[in-house]
Amino acid sequence: MPTPSSPPADGASVRIGALVPLTRPGWVQAGRHLLAGLDLAVHEVNAAGGIAGRPLELVVRDTAADPGRAEAAVEELARSGVAALAGEYHSVVARAAAARADALGVPYLCSSAVLDGLTDQRTDRVARLAPAQSHGWRIYADFLLGAGHRRVAVAAQPSVYWASGTGILRDHLAARGGDLVELDMGALSPEAACEELARDGATAVLLLTGIPEPAVSLVRAVRRDRRLAGVLVGAPAGQPEFAEWATELGDDGAGIPFLRYLPARLGPLGARVGSALRELLAEAPSFVAFEGYDTVTVLAEVLRAHGTDRARVAAAWPDVSVEGTRGPIRFSRVPGIGVWQWAWPPVQVVDRDPAAAGRFRVLHSG
Numbered sequence: 001m002p003t004p005s006s007p008p009a010d011g012a013s014v015r016i017g018a019l020v021p022l023t024r025p026g027w028v029q030a031g032r033h034l035l036a037g038l039d040l041a042v043h044e045v046n047a048a049g050g051i052a053g054r055p056l057e058l059v060v061r062d063t064a065a066d067p068g069r070a071e072a073a074v075e076e077l078a079r080s081g082v083a084a085l086a087g088e089y090h091s092v093v094a095r096a097a098a099a100r101a102d103a104l105g106v107p108y109l110c111s112s113a114v115l116d117g118l119t120d121q122r123t124d125r126v127a128r129l130a131p132a133q134s135h136g137w138r139i140y141a142d143f144l145l146g147a148g149h150r151r152v153a154v155a156a157q158p159s160v161y162w163a164s165g166t167g168i169l170r171d172h173l174a175a176r177g178g179d180l181v182e183l184d185m186g187a188l189s190p191e192a193a194c195e196e197l198a199r200d201g202a203t204a205v206l207l208l209t210g211i212p213e214p215a216v217s218l219v220r221a222v223r224r225d226r227r228l229a230g231v232l233v234g235a236p237a238g239q240p241e242f243a244e245w246a247t248e249l250g251d252d253g254a255g256i257p258f259l260r261y262l263p264a265r266l267g268p269l270g271a272r273v274g275s276a277l278r279e280l281l282a283e284a285p286s287f288v289a290f291e292g293y294d295t296v297t298v299l300a301e302v303l304r305a306h307g308t309d310r311a312r313v314a315a316a317w318p319d320v321s322v323e324g325t326r327g328p329i330r331f332s333r334v335p336g337i338g339v340w341q342w343a344w345p346p347v348q349v350v351d352r353d354p355a356a357a358g359r360f361r362v363l364h365s366g
Helices: 028-047 067-080 091-104 133-146 160-174 190-200 215-224 243-253 268-281 287-306 310-315
Strands: 014-020 056-062 084-087 108-110 126-128 151-156 179-184 204-208 232-234 258-260 322-324 327-329 340-342 348-353 356-365
Touching: 014 028, 014 067, 014 091, 014 287, 028 056, 028 084, 028 268, 028 287, 056 067, 056 287, 067 091, 084 287, 091 108, 091 126, 091 160, 108 287, 133 160, 133 232, 133 258, 133 348, 133 356, 151 160, 151 190, 160 179, 160 204, 179 190, 190 215, 204 215, 215 232, 215 243, 243 348, 243 356, 268 287, 287 310, 287 322, 287 327
Parallel strands: 014 056, 014 084, 084 108, 108 126, 126 340, 151 179, 151 204, 204 232
Antiparallel strands: 258 348, 322 327, 348 356
């Protein structure tokens, strides 16, 4: 991978702070893809002349999925003089980072976190590229209903993010004649969860859990329980997107629908970037890598047009009009969302093809 994030020797760079999960318990593969997209875009910005002749520098901090660590990183980066913040994958971590960035007056473009309540109150300093959880997960619920699933179980670990997703699914299913049952994976073993599923009669179970555990063990337990042979296993949070999933589960990991944020077909920019990302990563780029690339593309355009003053950068979100890898990016105010939001990136429900686990099938688009 190129190293465009290395500091230039003359010290005249325009600096962006990047928050990325690069170590456990963070989702390391997601962080790796996010950083690849961020780095590639920085490399291209600098190859095209940088920001008004000044090189763009990415200052990377590993959040390790720890909100406290992210808050400390935001404070350090703010003191160091970064023009803006970018990145993060985990919603609870991004929420902590957004709160500190807002309090410190540092503009923050969130790449991948989807939690609706990214901030407690409306702010002009924070914008987001990923769709809000309520938008994507309602599309996922529509897919379930269209496939005939009226009684759905969620196998969930305790967390603000999983609880939010459970509420979105429950409300959307209930309004359309469906219902939802919860399995507490903080208390149940995978085998005990299978017992609950067999008694309950749900036709689908959704993995609202971390990876690799307990998600991998739960998938294996369901696949091996003959009573659950007709039960759909789903993963709206996107766990099967990454190669780690296929490596851990093999054929058991196929046929599990998940959300990803890509169009049916990439345009010329997306195709070119996708090829470059594939070369850098030595594997197919996930939608998270495209989110990283688009984040820097947007910030570079804002910095070119408005300079590096933080207040001017934050004031520029409503003026953004940038061609991203997945379509034109503009920010607006969405009811119930306190940050400037791209409404909306393309949303798909996809699974790994049981006939070839390295191939994805698009099952539904929203």
